[in-house]
Amino acid sequence: MTATQPGMLDLDPAVIARARDLAAKVGEPIVELTKQHTTVSVERAMLRLGGLEGADADGTPWVNLLLDSVRGDVGLEHGVALPVWDALLRGEAEDLTTLAQKASAGSVRFRLPEGPGAKDAARASHAQVATGVRRMDQRRVEREQLIRDVGDAPRKPWIYLIVATGDIHEDIPQAQAAAREGADVIAVIRSTGQSLLDYVPEGATREGFAGTYATQENFRLMRAALDETSRELGRYIRLTNYASGLCMPEIAALAGMERLDMMLNDSMYGILFRDINPVRTFVDQRLSRQIHARAGIIINTGEDNYLTTADAVEAANTVTTSQLLNEFFAKEAGLDDWQLGLGHAFEIDPDVPDSFRLELAHAMLARTLFPDAPLKWMPPTRHMTGDVFRGYLLDGFFNLIGAMTGQGILLVGMMTEAVVTPWLSDRDLALQNVRYVMNAAGNLHEDFRPAPDGFIATRAKQVLGESIDLLEKIVDHAPSNSGAGLLDAIADGTFGLMKRPADSGRGLDGVAKKSDSYYNPASELLEEK
Amino acid sequence: MSEFEPGRLIRPYGDTTGDGMVQISFTLPMPHSKVAEGAAEQLANKMGMEPALVAHAKPMGPDFTFFVVYGRVNHLVDPSKVEVVERDYPLLTPKEVNASVKETLRRRMVVVGGCIGTDAHTVGIDAIMNIKGFAGEKGLEYYRELKVVNLGAQVSVPQLVDRARAESADAVLVSQVVTQRDAHILNTREMSAAFRESYPAAKRPVLVVGGPRFDEKMAGELGVDRVFSRGTTPGEVASFLVHRILNRPENRTQPKQAAS
Numbered sequence: 001m002t003a004t005q006p007g008m009l010d011l012d013p014a015v016i017a018r019a020r021d022l023a024a025k026v027g028e029p030i031v032e033l034t035k036q037h038t039t040v041s042v043e044r045a046m047l048r049l050g051g052l053e054g055a056d057a058d059g060t061p062w063v064n065l066l067l068d069s070v071r072g073d074v075g076l077e078h079g080v081a082l083p084v085w086d087a088l089l090r091g092e093a094e095d096l097t098t099l100a101q102k103a104s105a106g107s108v109r110f111r112l113p114e115g116p117g118a119k120d121a122a123r124a125s126h127a128q129v130a131t132g133v134r135r136m137d138q139r140r141v142e143r144e145q146l147i148r149d150v151g152d153a154p155r156k157p158w159i160y161l162i163v164a165t166g167d168i169h170e171d172i173p174q175a176q177a178a179a180r181e182g183a184d185v186i187a188v189i190r191s192t193g194q195s196l197l198d199y200v201p202e203g204a205t206r207e208g209f210a211g212t213y214a215t216q217e218n219f220r221l222m223r224a225a226l227d228e229t230s231r232e233l234g235r236y237i238r239l240t241n242y243a244s245g246l247c248m249p250e251i252a253a254l255a256g257m258e259r260l261d262m263m264l265n266d267s268m269y270g271i272l273f274r275d276i277n278p279v280r281t282f283v284d285q286r287l288s289r290q291i292h293a294r295a296g297i298i299i300n301t302g303e304d305n306y307l308t309t310a311d312a313v314e315a316a317n318t319v320t321t322s323q324l325l326n327e328f329f330a331k332e333a334g335l336d337d338w339q340l341g342l343g344h345a346f347e348i349d350p351d352v353p354d355s356f357r358l359e360l361a362h363a364m365l366a367r368t369l370f371p372d373a374p375l376k377w378m379p380p381t382r383h384m385t386g387d388v389f390r391g392y393l394l395d396g397f398f399n400l401i402g403a404m405t406g407q408g409i410l411l412v413g414m415m416t417e418a419v420v421t422p423w424l425s426d427r428d429l430a431l432q433n434v435r436y437v438m439n440a441a442g443n444l445h446e447d448f449r450p451a452p453d454g455f456i457a458t459r460a461k462q463v464l465g466e467s468i469d470l471l472e473k474i475v476d477h478a479p480s481n482s483g484a485g486l487l488d489a490i491a492d493g494t495f496g497l498m499k500r501p502a503d504s505g506r507g508l509d510g511v512a513k514k515s516d517s518y519y520n521p522a523s524e525l526l527e528e529k
Numbered sequence: 530m531s532e533f534e535p536g537r538l539i540r541p542y543g544d545t546t547g548d549g550m551v552q553i554s555f556t557l558p559m560p561h562s563k564v565a566e567g568a569a570e571q572l573a574n575k576m577g578m579e580p581a582l583v584a585h586a587k588p589m590g591p592d593f594t595f596f597v598v599y600g601r602v603n604h605l606v607d608p609s610k611v612e613v614v615e616r617d618y619p620l621l622t623p624k625e626v627n628a629s630v631k632e633t634l635r636r637r638m639v640v641v642g643g644c645i646g647t648d649a650h651t652v653g654i655d656a657i658m659n660i661k662g663f664a665g666e667k668g669l670e671y672y673r674e675l676k677v678v679n680l681g682a683q684v685s686v687p688q689l690v691d692r693a694r695a696e697s698a699d700a701v702l703v704s705q706v707v708t709q710r711d712a713h714i715l716n717t718r719e720m721s722a723a724f725r726e727s728y729p730a731a732k733r734p735v736l737v738v739g740g741p742r743f744d745e746k747m748a749g750e751l752g753v754d755r756v757f758s759r760g761t762t763p764g765e766v767a768s769f770l771v772h773r774i775l776n777r778p779e780n781r782t783q784p785k786q787a788a789s
Binding site for chain 2: 166177180181191192193196209210273274275308386418423424425428429
């Protein structure tokens with residue numbers, strides 16, 4: 001930690017180490033659990049890396065149809081790679097798409113190959129899925145090359161702006177305009193409800209609710225448009241989407257193959273806020289993060305969401321706890337520090353005395369705990385009341401903390417939050433706000449050292465202490481059938497006040513315990529390094 | 530009853546009574562120039578601002594200009610002719626709500642809620658139902674005499690009706706935040722129609738819909754008993770439910786001397 005690194009607090013390294021140890025203790029049983037299970041989305045992600053694209057006339061993706069057929073014949077517990085490539089080797093079809101078509105017409109029977117047949121199928125699937133992994137590798141090299149050629153974002157934090165029209169062909173000009181206005185990162189908000197679809201829609205889409213569907217074609221179209229704009233502006237514009245919900249690993253694979261740069265990907269968000277089954281979420285999350293690690297994608301975690309339902313002062317420790325858990329799961333899956341856009345947010349009620357000092361303490365705590373992670377700083381939403389003038393001031397204070405604590409990614413706050421989807425003028429005013437603060441106070445951290453026993457340092461220590469208490473409570477959670485304290489803690493409402501038992505929630509029927517003959521070439525490829 | 534006497538007209542207030550001063554901001558799709566500023570003034574004039582002062586004009590990219598305009602309007606407002614939905618039920622504390630339910634229903638009042646359609650924004654329903662509550666008031670879960678079933682987001686209308694039946698719900702709360710293509714209106718009508726179809730009129734649970742963009746005057750049109758808009762607190766909802774449900778004929782308290 002160099003002296004010039006902004007926003008650092010003097011915290012006891014032993015206490016920080018203790019917090020990380022506890023996070024590992026909480027996370028390890030979950031990792032064990034994920035290794036013992038597979039899900040429909042994990043298997044479909046493997047098929048997508050194997051090159052299976054497209055959908056039938058009703059829009060049902062071939063990966064879903066093929067998976068359902070295989071599952072119907074031999075179950076999910078062995079993984080679908082062996083039965084699928086066994087069928088190909090038996091000459092049932094010349095390629096995956098034809099096989100999927102025949103399977104959905106009911107003219108193929110799948111079996112679980114044994115002995116040499118199993119070896120052959122494993123080898124063939126490994127070779128084909130490796131082409132998808134190589135495609136992600138090429139995309140990563142291509143990104144690095146483009147950044148070298150056209151230039152990178154000129155400064156940090158990267159300015160993150162959102163587009164959300166529902167129509168990819170409207171999103172594109174809006175995204176290009178936002179980039180010209182100064183955005184370094186464009187996020188295309190997904191259509192409301194996509195997280196609960198157990199398939200990834202196909203093709204270019206023009207209809208969405210409060211957002212645009214994440215599809216492979218939409219990814220490709222937007223990335224191509226932003227490449228054009230990157231060349232025009234002389235800086236690489238990053239593209240963000242969401243690997244969350246029921247199709248986490250599939251969307252991660254599509255993002256890797258279409259060179260998206262950042263993905264929202266939280267370890268617990270789907271469980272808590274979308275009532276997705278906890279086991280499903282953790283299993284899906286692990287493969288999605290292995291894919292992101294390989295593809296050089298930066299993940300953005302969702303801690304800001306806790307503060308939209310719980311009080312930002314009382315629940316500050318749940319943010320820190322979740323950041324520590326997200327870090328543990330991310331590193332276990334192979335992500336590096338530079339890929340950890342750990343989330344936090346400016347959501348304390350502005351009527352609380354010293355609210356700014358509290359926000360600053362929380363932001364400095366995150367910065368100090370994760371000095372090498374590009375933290376993602378989220379603007380106020382909960383206390384944006386429709387008073388746009390007051391909102392503009394709040395956003396200014398939010399930006400000031402962003403400047404003082406060296407945030408990596410700054411989601412630009414809109415004064416019209418809670419009123420309208422941002423207008424052209426809202427974005428322009430918001431960017432003026434950011435520029436003014438960065439220009440006026442961007443180097444303030446050089447002079448700013450909170451008093452060692454002052455309000456800010458004390459508050460940060462208190463939140464870290466409460467996080468350690470919470471992690472201890474999770475580790476010691478009364479043993480139950482689930483075998484993991486974290487699952488029990490989630491079940492009884494420790495995070496965000498929502499109770500999510502491990503044996504319920506959406507997508508549970510898509511989870512299976514692996515058999516001894518389970519094989520998945522994607523996991524194998526992503527785990528060898 | 531309006532507290533405003535009829536015929537007492539008012540104007541916007543800048544710094545002097547009757548000056549009629551207002552401020553607006555907008556964007557015109559044209560490059561910044563003297564003509565653009567003139568166009569902004571023309572728009573303000575057409576909106577009834579006379580004289581209008583273009584206080585600020587700033588180019589936003591090559592094709593747009595943003596304006597802030599101050600000016601005087603000559604319109605008059607008659608507060609006695611404004612129509613709003615005033616609260617027509619007494620506001621009760623949680624303790625009073627619990628006491629009335631206990632005394633009148635002699636069982637817990639059952640409230641089922643959720644967000645219907647594709648709407649995934651549970652912030653509204655959670656603010657009302659979760660124990661955490663909203664604006665310093667605890668949510669309905671906090672009320673001992675209420676049994677609260679929060680179904681969360683993206684509940685289908687048939688699911689909602691089934692659950693209301695299974696729980697013998699006294700009231701159903703629906704929150705709608707997403708308003709794209711009037712989704713909130715369409716979803717609410719579908720919901721109220723489904724409840725009318727599957728319940729005899731007298732047995733139907735009280736239907737309440739809420740969300741930031743609803744017009745509180747639309748209850749009749751939407752087929753619900755009450756519409757709550759932005760800023761509604763759990764206490765208001767609880768008080769309304771007590772008022773409406775305990776006043777149903779079958780729930781009216783029997784006179785004490787008649788009780789055996």
